[in-house]
Amino acid sequence: MAVNALPLSAVVAVIGTGAMGAGIAQVAAVAGHPVRLLDNRPGAAQQAVEGIRAQLNKLADKGKMTADAARAAGERLQAVESVAQLADAGLVVEAIVENLEVKRALFRDLEAVVGAHCIFGTNTSSISVTAIGAGLQNAGRLAGLHFFNPAPLMALVEVVSGLATEPAVAETLFATAAAWGKTPVHAKSTPGFIVNRVARPFYAEGLRLVHEGAADCATIDAVVREAGGFRMGPFELMDMIGHDVNFAVTRSVWNAFFNDQRFLPSLIQQELVDAGFLGRKTGRGFYSYAAGAERPAAQTAAACTAPAQITVYGNTALAQALASRLQAAGLAFSQAAEAADGRVAEAAEAVLYQTDGRTATQRAQASGVANTVLVDLALDYGKATRLAVAVARQTSSVARDAAVGLLQAAGWAVSQFNDVPGLAVMRTVAMLANEAADAVNQGVCDVRGADAAMRLGVNYPCGPLAWADAVGVAQIHAVLKNLGQFYGEDRYRVSPLIQQAVYAGSTLHV
Numbered sequence: 001m002a003v004n005a006l007p008l009s010a011v012v013a014v015i016g017t018g019a020m021g022a023g024i025a026q027v028a029a030v031a032g033h034p035v036r037l038l039d040n041r042p043g044a045a046q047q048a049v050e051g052i053r054a055q056l057n058k059l060a061d062k063g064k065m066t067a068d069a070a071r072a073a074g075e076r077l078q079a080v081e082s083v084a085q086l087a088d089a090g091l092v093v094e095a096i097v098e099n100l101e102v103k104r105a106l107f108r109d110l111e112a113v114v115g116a117h118c119i120f121g122t123n124t125s126s127i128s129v130t131a132i133g134a135g136l137q138n139a140g141r142l143a144g145l146h147f148f149n150p151a152p153l154m155a156l157v158e159v160v161s162g163l164a165t166e167p168a169v170a171e172t173l174f175a176t177a178a179a180w181g182k183t184p185v186h187a188k189s190t191p192g193f194i195v196n197r198v199a200r201p202f203y204a205e206g207l208r209l210v211h212e213g214a215a216d217c218a219t220i221d222a223v224v225r226e227a228g229g230f231r232m233g234p235f236e237l238m239d240m241i242g243h244d245v246n247f248a249v250t251r252s253v254w255n256a257f258f259n260d261q262r263f264l265p266s267l268i269q270q271e272l273v274d275a276g277f278l279g280r281k282t283g284r285g286f287y288s289y290a291a292g293a294e295r296p297a298a299q300t301a302a303a304c305t306a307p308a309q310i311t312v313y314g315n316t317a318l319a320q321a322l323a324s325r326l327q328a329a330g331l332a333f334s335q336a337a338e339a340a341d342g343r344v345a346e347a348a349e350a351v352l353y354q355t356d357g358r359t360a361t362q363r364a365q366a367s368g369v370a371n372t373v374l375v376d377l378a379l380d381y382g383k384a385t386r387l388a389v390a391v392a393r394q395t396s397s398v399a400r401d402a403a404v405g406l407l408q409a410a411g412w413a414v415s416q417f418n419d420v421p422g423l424a425v426m427r428t429v430a431m432l433a434n435e436a437a438d439a440v441n442q443g444v445c446d447v448r449g450a451d452a453a454m455r456l457g458v459n460y461p462c463g464p465l466a467w468a469d470a471v472g473v474a475q476i477h478a479v480l481k482n483l484g485q486f487y488g489e490d491r492y493r494v495s496p497l498i499q500q501a502v503y504a505g506s507t508l509h510v
Helices: 019-031 044-061 067-075 100-111 129-133 167-179 200-211 217-226 234-241 243-256 267-275 317-328 360-367 397-409 425-441 447-457 464-471 473-487 496-504
Strands: 011-015 035-038 077-079 089-094 119-122 142-147 156-161 183-188 310-313 334-336 345-347 350-354 372-375 386-391 413-417
Touching: 011 019, 019 035, 019 044, 019 067, 019 089, 019 142, 035 044, 044 067, 044 077, 067 077, 089 100, 100 119, 100 129, 119 129, 119 167, 129 142, 142 167, 156 167, 156 447, 167 183, 183 447, 200 217, 200 234, 200 243, 200 267, 200 425, 217 234, 217 386, 217 413, 217 425, 234 243, 243 267, 310 317, 345 397, 350 397, 360 372, 372 397, 386 397, 397 413, 425 447, 425 464, 425 473, 425 496, 447 464, 464 473, 473 496
Parallel strands: 011 035, 011 089, 035 077, 089 119, 119 142, 156 183, 310 334, 350 372, 386 413
Antiparallel strands: 142 156, 310 345, 345 350, 372 386
């Protein structure tokens, strides 16, 4: 049976009027609900009401809503001073401090005031919904309603069911969020829910690459943006979030999963937090934000001469883009059928392959091809402006220059990494897909929910499971297995969902 959204006549109460609470209140008021705001700081609720009204007027001035709609939404907002004034609420959303006992106490107070049919929503990003509801007489009325900042702009809402959450409550919140113009996804109350869990490898693999001396922060950020298609690289994003916040979330997820090595926090980030170098808000993180400070440039290989002899093999995405770019540049090359060893191109003495999670040195030894050069993954090789490469220790400088010259002639800036397995984009995407697959396999969400959450919650250019399907699930499986064998760590264990897809010869979106 279909479950309807809350009627527009239902009062929505928002407790906690910081950035998140005020944003949620604005969304509910614009949708048409009467909204009451409560905060334990004197005057904060009224200040939030005035701030929301000012924001609505700005939207009207920009033509993003009519003046009448802005005025009507503003009139639906009311600041109140006590929980008792929320007695007729149909939905209460808390957006207060991330403290389990404080949240429990608030909901116990609310339960003594509101009606039996009032739904409780918690905007927690890291605390178990099951644990928050444990002290309630009717824990079934509580679910997570996790918005992303800024709530008026971000489309995603995670509707999180705790162990006691009534299915009808979760469905009502799902329908309500959709009626408010959001894209809701169902999630189970496990550490990090969907987004904060699946996103961990984006930061963790970048930090691991720096720890291993693969490249500097600016170069990794540039590759992740310009090849991977992400809006920000991991280091600039951590600086923006704040290392205290990002590190705390990582530790929370790691602890909640009983110190699973997949979520292991970084000593590098711990040092930044200990030093008080928290990112933009303190003026220093991985980068300096002091007045006049110059952003370090990505390391880019010096110009090399394009090789006279070029052969492109097969029709992989990299091979197709390479051939197309060379043709557009007017360079002569020959084309050959797919090679048994997976080579993408030959450039004079160099042999180029897409990374498969092994180091270039390891692959050169296994294949007997000394002049091995590995190329990183790109979201779209045709549109990418930069590629990372790694060169085997056996590779001659002449072969290295030929490979770099080939890629430069095709229009890519080239960043040479020290020879680490998986490079940057391939390694990160494989781990994001692996974590998303594990979330699906453990019933936290479904495949489409995982992809939607990561696209809409953190603006990834592609859902990680759709990305794995595009690269090839067997390729992602190989990368993860090779990383695991190289490091000998459980961190890179392959999700059962990916293994099953490989065994079945299917995609993850079945």
